[in-house]
Amino acid sequence: MANQLFVEIILPLALPGTFTYHISEQEKSQLQIGQRVSVPFGSKKLYTGIIHSFHQNKPELYKTKGIDSILDDYPLVTKFQIQFWEWMADYYMCTLGDVFRNAFPTALKWESETFIRLNDAINENYDELSEDEQILINSLGNKGLISINEASAIVNQKLVIKIVKSLWEKGWIRLDEVLKEKYSPKIERFVKVISELKSDGKKFNEAINSLKNAAKQREILLQLIVEETQSSKPIKISKFLKSFGGTHAVLNSMASKGILEIYELNTSRIGEIDNTQYEISSLTLEQEKALKIIENDFSNNKPVLLYGITSSGKTEVYIKLIEQKLKENKTVLFLLPEISLTSQMVLRIRKHFGETVGIYHSKFNQNERVELWEKTLKGDYKIIIGARSALFLPFQKLGLIIVDEEHESAYKQTDSKPFFHARDMALVLGNLFKLKVLLGSATPSLESFYNSKENKYGYAELLNRFGESKLPKIELIDLRKAMNQKEITGDISHKLRDEIQDVLNEGKQVIIFQNRRGFAPVVECMSCGHSPYCPNCDVPLTFHKFSNQIKCHYCGHSQAKPSKCSNCQSLELTTKGIGTEQIELQLNTIFPKARIARMDVDAMRRKNAYEKTIEAFENQEIDILVGTQMLAKGLDFSNVALVGVVRADSLLNFPDFRAHEKAFQLLTQVSGRAGRREEQGKVLIQTYNPDHQVLQNVTTYDYLKTVNEILYERKSFLYPPYVRLIQLTFKHIKKEKVDKVSGEFVKLMKNFLDEKHLLGPEEPSIGRIRNQFIRKVLIKIPENQSAKHIKQLVQKSLDSINTVQVYRSVRIDVDVDPH
DNA sequence: AGCACGCCGACT
């Protein structure tokens, strides 16, 4: 008898390794590595897995099961991807299943608990369905929503997945989106002249004649024709009416006469409609030089860091490099932090390269993700622009990865495993598959800067601003002095106030940055000093004046603002500290005539609020925009003459070894929002520490000095890039347990590490979140030891802790290279 | 990670 055949399958589970299933000769002939199968696992559950490998070694410790069905007749995952996943699981100390779960689109990972429903608009032919398919469709019609598990009770159990898949592909059913769509595409109304009017002179004359008693309509028609010939951009109704005058009623009446057409568009697709090409101007000498350096280092297989200050023309260099790769018939991945995906840069690249560009957002729904996955697999795109998750697409012939804004912490995944850093993984892909990698930033991360200094990466720079534009002037305002001299009202110094007034008088706009939302961080009793705390977390609740609530920013708990102190019943409650809401209010009092808006997560919760606010600000319907981090990034406003930072100190005093680096980056970025065109903008930073070195360096734009100072600190105190870190987080509802287990872990690790390299267990500044007590342990991998070895020791210690029953319920997260 | 099983407390 022939040897039995087995496959190793990757399942989306937090369990180590792959899982062994037996297959028949016939199944074997239909299977390839990377192919999708559904398999039974555990009591009754079906999972979607990926074929990892084939072998003939019968496992001795357990009985194998057979596979349920083969979902596709070709692999959806490439061998390169599997290799990459394994590398990641190993590096980030998680399971292959954790990586798979994150790297593969949810809509392609069907499980017993996946819910299906009828598609709303069905125009397919019911009679062409198989009997089983019809049965399933009928019961879906009755029940509306059922799980695949339930479906297996209705139709032939062995075939469920096949039937569901077939119906899905034919468009009869859709998978229920478990994650509710947060994003609804922004629809806008546009207008265009009926095309015959423009091509047919006779028709045109008829139309003009028919409007002889309607002067305004005639005017509008002519103006629209002018605008349409000037640019092929769709004409936004709101914008047109605003600049030209007229009302919706006029347009509607013209539309009903058959002169105009009013239509709607999803604005995220405008770039696709607009087929005017973005042509890059020829490179400046500096750009040429940078390009040469990059090419040279690429040919030596080195990644390159491109340091280019704001408006220095990084985009042009990127485009040149992309063009070169396309000529070699290679594809390109362009990574951006999520927030920048709507930026000018994306639009330009999209315009320059047209249809061959695919864009990958976290806002895309599951169907769109599947589409992008499949198109990438087929090689339909030459360029993919995306956020960190785009790293996982099944690329064909990838030749270059560009990581723009490489210093952004948004590249680090922090919400679910694997806790990877997309910039680092881009470099890993580069290394594994011999790709070129370019990192770009106006404020490179210390790691990247250090690596280029150490010659691990190449280094190119763009230090001149494009055209005439000047860097904004940055000044510090000493808050202590302002306080002493009574030159401050609330939190706005008179200097800042006066400058805002000047800018408003000139009809320019202002951005005010305050890195804390809400009205005031703390409500405090004036007689006993007590503050209300979150019942689930160890943080004081933040007061939100607008809703008159106190909220927890960690777990979302909210309650009405108490009228008296819960401790001493005193009615005298006060608020301390400042948030965006309060700044907004203060500005309203100082500038009663100014139009002021606020941009933070609270104000942006409403649908499309973000887009609306941005647009209103762009259209200069807002004079002063107050906000948090949110408005520091990726936005270009041409009319902003002044940026104010209410209090820089909170940025500097963060309990985090990256605080100074981040403060410099953030303030530099915020400053970049001021005066991006011909006029020089101004930035005013209020602070209690005007002598702080980081703030001083911000005013002089001295990136290199800052970096060298911070590198010195990092070296002295043993932090990256001089050592690598592993952070362990222990969580449990019982304090004694986290203490016990984290203490036990440290005890074990003390056998291998001295106290300089093993910190904790420590209670973090917020010691409890969502009712879970938290302890942290930080491991600094000694320079003379391999990271791999230390990770093995960590794993060994964790395994040994896991052998003790009562310890197992403590949740332990391992974060390699924490941020 | 799920999920089942099994053991204890607090409810109709």
Next chain:
DNA sequence: GTCGGCGTGCTC
């Protein structure tokens, strides 16, 4: 008496 809390063990 049962519902449901979570500790424990197992999954190819």
